Amino acid sequence: MDEHPYMFLHPCNPEAAAFCNCLDLTPLWLGREVWHNPVHCLVCGKPVPPEDVPVPESLIGSLSQWSRIYSALVEMYLDIDGYELWAASELHDIHSRINQEGLRLREMLSDQRPCFFWYVRPR
Ligand SMILES: [Zn+2]
DSSP: OOOOTTGGGSOOOGGGSOOOOOSSOOOEEEEEEETTEEEEETTTOSBOOGGGTTOOGGGHHHHHHHHHHHHHHHHHHHOTTTTHHHHHHHHHOTTSHHHHHHHHHHHHHTTTSOEEEOOOOOO
16 A cells, blocks of 8 residues: 555544554553554564553553653654754653653553563663
8 A cells, every 4th residue: 555645744543553463462562652552562563452451441541641742752852953952851861750650651551461661761
């Protein structure tokens, strides 16, 4: 299928995302969101549908809020023309609010499956 030239300016379509199809309950990692989903499979690297984890309903709000902010910081970090130094200071500091919240969420997801956290290390 050809990619539409305006695909990155269109609303996200979850049906278009490739999800994890691993047969086993693989370990997870928490990181930059793909199609609004920050929970990935450690084996194939693809997003794991939240209902397959399953993400506890009590975590949905805080996980989605963390995901939006974390992913925005990663976008700024990758922008080499203005925001990258500020975003790097947040992402590289393991004690920053975004990393501490990510570690807290990782811990809570680990009740479902082993879960790791994508920490952006200083170079
Ligand atoms: Zn997988």
